[in-house]
Amino acid sequence: MSSPRAILEYGLSSGNTGLVQLLGLCPLLAVSNNAVNALGLGLATVLALTCTNAAVAGVRRLTRRDVRIPAFVMIIAAVVTSIELAMRAWLPELHAVLGLFIPLIVTNCALMGRAEAFASRHSPGLAALDGFAIGLGFLWVLLAIGAVRELAGEGSLFAGAGALLGLPALEVSVPGYPGFLLAVLPIGAFVVLAVLVAIRQAWRLRRAEAAR
Template sequence: MDPSPSPAQIAEQGLWRNNVGLVQLLGLCPLLAVSHNAVNALALGLATLIALTATALGVSALRHLLSRPIRLPGFLLLIASIVTAIELLIHAFLPALHEVLGLFLPLIVTNCALLGRAEAFSSRQPVASAALDGLFMGLGFLAVLLALGMLRELLGQGSLFAGAGRLLHLPFIELRIGSGGGLLLASLPTGAFLSLALLVALKQWRDLRAAPRQASPSTEDPRLERPAAP
C-alpha cells in the first residue's frame, strides 16, 4: 500500500493541482454539454461529487477482496451501481431535473475520473484517505462545472440559476440581471470550449505567478570592487 498523503495534500490535489476539469481534462462531455446554465451544472456536479466519493469509499473497502484479474470489472460494476442509484433517486424526488439532464446522468459511469481515481488512488489507500480524495476531486469538478455554468448563463442569458425553483425547489437562488438577452455565443457549444479554455488559461497564469522565480547565479560578487584599469 502506498503511503497516505495528508488531508491538506489531498485537498490541494483535488481542488487545484490535479483538478479533474482544469488539469486532467476528464469528463469533458458533460462538462461542456450541460454547462450552458448554472442549475444543470450544479445538479450534475453534485451527482458526480456523490458518485466519486461513494466509489472511492467502496473501492477502498473492497480492495483486499478483489483479485487482480477481476479488479477492473469489479470497479466498473461498483461505479455503475452507484450511478444507477443516484439516477433513480433523482428520478424519484426531482423528476423535472431528471428529464432535463437526461442521458448525462447515466453517462457519469463513463467519466474517466471515477475509474482513474479508483485504480490510481482508492485501490491503494485506506478508506479515510480514499473518501477524502473522492470528496475533493468531486468538489474540484463541481467548482469548474459550476463556474462554467454561471459564466455562460450570465453572458448568454443575463441570469443566474434560472429555473432553480422548478428543477431544484430552490426559488430563492434565482437571479435576473437585466431585461434582454445576452451574448448568444456563450450559450452555444463554441462558447463552452472558449469558456473552458479561459478557465484553464487563468489557472496556468495563476500557477506561473505563484511559482518561485529561479534567480540566475551571479557570475561575480557585487561586493568586490573592479580593479582599476591600468
C-alpha cells in the same frame, strides 16, 4: 499524497480533473449551459466519486488482482444507477433536463482513474475524501463555466432553480439584458473553459516567478 490536506489540494487545484487533467469533458461542456444544470450534475458526480472510492477501498483486499477492474466497473455502475434512480424519484424535473448525462457519469474517466490509482491502495476514509475532493474540483469548474455562460448568454443566474432544485432564493436576473447567443452555444463552453485554463496557467507562472 496521503494527508487530508494534500488530498484536498490535489482534487481542488493541482490535479483538478477539469482544468489540469481535462477529464470528463463531455458533460463538462455539454451540461454547462446554465448554473442549475451544472450544479445538479456536479453534485451527482461528487456523490458518485465519494461513494465509489469508499466502496472500492472497502473491497480492495477481497478482490483478486485479475478481476479488480471488472469489480470496480460493477461498483461504479451500481452507485451511478442508484444516484440516477434517486434523482428520478426526488428531482424528476432536473433528471429530465440532464437526461443521458447522469448515467454517462459511469464513463467519466475520473471515477475509474481514482478507483485504480488511489482507492484500491488506501483506507476507505482517505479514499472517500479523495473522491469528495476530486468531485468538488470537477463541480466548481462545471459550476463556474455554467454561471459564466448563463450570465453572459441570458443575463440570469440559477434561472429555474425553483422548479428544478426547489431553491427559488438563488434565482437572479438582469432586467432588459439582450443576451449573448455565442455564450449559450456549444462553442461558448469551449471558450469559457479555455479562458479558465489560461487564467490558471498565468496564475501558476506568476506564483513560480514570485517564488524565485
